[in-house]
Amino acid sequence: MKILVVLIFAVYSVTSLYPFSEEGKLQLHLFSYNKEYDMEEYYHRLQIFIENKRRIDYHNEGNHTFTMGLNQFSDLTFAEFRKYFLLTEPQNCSATKGSHVSSNGPYPDSVDWRKKGHYVTAVKNQGPCGSCWTFSTTGCLESVTAIATGKLLQLSEQQLVDCAQAFNNHGCNGGLPSQAFEYIKYNKGIMTEDDYPYTAHDDTCKFKTDLAAAFVKDVVNITKYDEMGMLDAVARFNPVSLAYEVTSDFMHYDGGVYTSMECHNTTDTVNHAVLAVGYGEEKGTPYWIVKNSWGSSWGMKGYFFIERGKNMCGLAACSSYPLPVL
Ligand SMILES: *[C@@H]1O[C@H](CO)[C@@H](O)[C@H](O)[C@H]1NC(C)=O
Ligand SMILES: *[C@@H]1O[C@H](CO)[C@@H](O)[C@H](O)[C@H]1NC(C)=O
Ligand SMILES: *[C@@H]1O[C@H](CO)[C@@H](O)[C@H](O)[C@H]1NC(C)=O
Numbered sequence: 001m002k003i004l005v006v007l008i009f010a011v012y013s014v015t016s017l018y019p020f021s022e023e024g025k026l027q028l029h030l031f032s033y034n035k036e037y038d039m040e041e042y043y044h045r046l047q048i049f050i051e052n053k054r055r056i057d058y059h060n061e062g063n064h065t066f067t068m069g070l071n072q073f074s075d076l077t078f079a080e081f082r083k084y085f086l087l088t089e090p091q092n093c094s095a096t097k098g099s100h101v102s103s104n105g106p107y108p109d110s111v112d113w114r115k116k117g118h119y120v121t122a123v124k125n126q127g128p129c130g131s132c133w134t135f136s137t138t139g140c141l142e143s144v145t146a147i148a149t150g151k152l153l154q155l156s157e158q159q160l161v162d163c164a165q166a167f168n169n170h171g172c173n174g175g176l177p178s179q180a181f182e183y184i185k186y187n188k189g190i191m192t193e194d195d196y197p198y199t200a201h202d203d204t205c206k207f208k209t210d211l212a213a214a215f216v217k218d219v220v221n222i223t224k225y226d227e228m229g230m231l232d233a234v235a236r237f238n239p240v241s242l243a244y245e246v247t248s249d250f251m252h253y254d255g256g257v258y259t260s261m262e263c264h265n266t267t268d269t270v271n272h273a274v275l276a277v278g279y280g281e282e283k284g285t286p287y288w289i290v291k292n293s294w295g296s297s298w299g300m301k302g303y304f305f306i307e308r309g310k311n312m313c314g315l316a317a318c319s320s321y322p323l324p325v326l
């Protein structure tokens with residue numbers, strides 16, 4: 001009798017919490033992302049989670065080129081998300097005249113550096129630190145170096161967080177790939193992830209010259225808003241670092257080609273740096289294939305597609321790549 005009651009209770013709690021109610025979903029969510037809250041905070045988070053879930057469901061009922069879904073950010077408001085994960089101040093990104101020289105094509109219909117060889121490292125996770133720009137930088141230099149030497153190394157984001165201040169970079173408070181490439185060039189190298197591991201907070205510089213593992217000969221900026229220049233570079237040479245504006249709809253991105261009416265498209269509003277590793281087209285909508293730094297469970301295994309050809313969210317505002325030292 002007692003067992004039956006317990007059993008009925010167990011079935012009741014499972015069906016009442018998982019997976020039907022929003023509260024059950026929040027509990028699953030907290031469990032799967034290893035988050036713990038006290039009672040008061042829990043009910044506060046529950047309200048935010050329910051609001052986010054509503055927005056996601058509403059979006060997914062509509063006719064959009066991308067879907068939204070629950071992820072590690074679903075119990076945060078966009079204001080919180082922005083504070084922890086994005087660049088909160090405008091960066092100096094405006095290569096009015098870049099040094100990338102485009103060819104006249106023709107270009108392949110699609111390119112994916114992940115499939116061309118061993119050129120792209122696994123998706124990493126920046127954690128709660130505005131260090132996206134360091135991941136965009138290492139991602140690009142890792143690929144550029146691998147394409148040139150055949151060796152795919154994991155490079156140190158933490159070195160850039162700790163050491164690149166003289167080039168207008170500010171650790172967990174932001175920076176730009178172009179400025180980080182300049183730093184690596186003048187610093188004469190960057191260490192590996194193993195030798196200088198990521199901690200997700202600002203610290204003192206621990207660079208050791210004799211452990212430098214990858215180098216930058218020169219920095220190539222692509223002229224502001226020249227999205228065809230980016231395509232030329234990705235098609236002919238290597239993945240390209242870019243920045244764009246993340247707005248609240250992007251926080252819930254799950255899959256498909258992201259496009260937004262919410263974001264701006266100018267240099268002064270970009271707040272996130274990432275890496276274009278290719279491009280393609282889906283049902284008539286051209287897109288970029290982009291590597292993010294929010295872990296491999298976010299988006300499409302850590303990647304997203306964003307509409308190409310319209311400077312969507314300012315993605316062509318400040319793109320760059322380094323030339324390797326051979
Ligand atoms: C969905 O949107 C696409 C492109 O905007 C349009 O071509 C299509 O007709 C729409 N489908 C529905 C069912 O509204
Ligand atoms: C932009 O550049 C100016 C001049 O070099 C500098 O003082 C300022 O701190 C830079 N802004 C950022 C966000 O790095
Ligand atoms: C590229 O842009 C950065 C700013 O984002 C600037 O400091 C640097 O001088 C530029 N490099 C070249 C080669 O134009």
Ligand SMILES: *[C@@H]1O[C@H](CO)[C@@H](O)[C@H](O)[C@H]1NC(C)=O
Binds near residue numbers: 225265266310311
């Ligand atoms: C930004 O978007 C507006 C409105 O769609 C457009 O008129 C403008 O040309 C775009 N600017 C840039 C730099 O892409």
